[in-house]
Amino acid sequence: MTIRREKAERLADEELMPLIGKKDPEAFEVFYDRHGGVAYSLAYRIVGERAAAEDVTQEAFISLWRSGARFDSTRGSVRSWMLSIVRNRAIDQLRSKAGKAPKLTFDDDSVLEQRPADELTEEEALRRETASEVRGALGSLPGDQSKVIELAYYGGFSHSEIAQMLGVPLGTVKGRMRLGLEKIRGELAEGLA
């Protein structure tokens, strides 16, 4: 059953989810139009091919459509949930293509478990930061720190794999990753102040 599109457009993502759970295509169409661009962009950034990015985006949205009823708004934002699904599936495809067994657990529901409810408001506020500001925070990192973050997040590589690739000690990779992530977080917090 559907509701009018104009009405759906006025609803927040978290309000759309119950309708999507009730199999409302209009609500889902609005959701896709809001997030399809960033989802495809993320998929393309990870897999590096348009056809594969299309597959990942389609699969992720269909997965979300079919599991929409299980979304728990107290556990995190829908956008983060959706992007985590996209990222997991893209990494899965990347690793499958490389002939590796998927390292991650690709249970879309598990993404929800990782995000505490009291993070929601702050996370939503952070999302409203412009992409250029976020890029600025990333750009301000020393190259060796941004490198390990990119290899982990967009490449799906583990600490030990990155250490091997870069030819540096495991502890160095761990330290760079922590310092880089903490620095991004600190700069985002400053931007919100």
Place this chain on the structure above:
Amino acid sequence: MTDDSNMTWFDQLAGYALGALEPEEAAEVEAHLADCERCQAHLRWLEPAVAVLPESVERQEPPKRVRENVMAEVRADAKRAQAESAESEGFRLRDGWLGKLRSSAYGWKPAVALATLALLVVAFAGYEIGSNGGESGGSEAPIARSGQAPGVVAEMIPEGEGGKLKLTNVEQVPDDRVLEAWVQREGEVEAVPDLFVPNHEGRASTTIEDMDGVEIVMVTHEPEGGSATPTSDPIVTMPIPD
């Protein structure tokens, strides 16, 4: 806990937040998190930094076919769900007004169907073909008009292969209710996707994309978001001439 061990765990938490741990390492972190409030707080603080990473990706426009493919599958799913829901509610509906309309006892042979429908309509609210009060609002003449709930005037304006159903003198609906239209083809009732509500003047309209083979158009009050099958008596029941 020492500062060194904190740093070790914080290193692991950064890897955990970025998905850079091997499964056994992730399990170890999760076990530790269960008992360490300091690490729980640090992870909560770190997670937004990971959440914004996708926002920094250079934007690419997805091809239109992605949307088309997704929505084709979504609509097919929704249709299946609707059919299953209708099937499961069939028994209940047979005792209701829709059941009477659909019952094989009425044998939906067109001529009999229309005659039967007219009787049912009278029973509901006083059927009135050609009732005044509606405005066509289009260049083409209405293909049918009827009123149901007291004072309601309904008219169907052809639009390509479909039509626009226009209602006037409709009572306001509560915030949690909407109007939902239904079409009947070969005895099967289908929902019209476009839900609607009356404006402050009591006018309401919805679009029916495909009028091919439609025998009857009905409108009911339904909960917000609509229903898979009608849950209330119709305020409009309009036979559509061949």
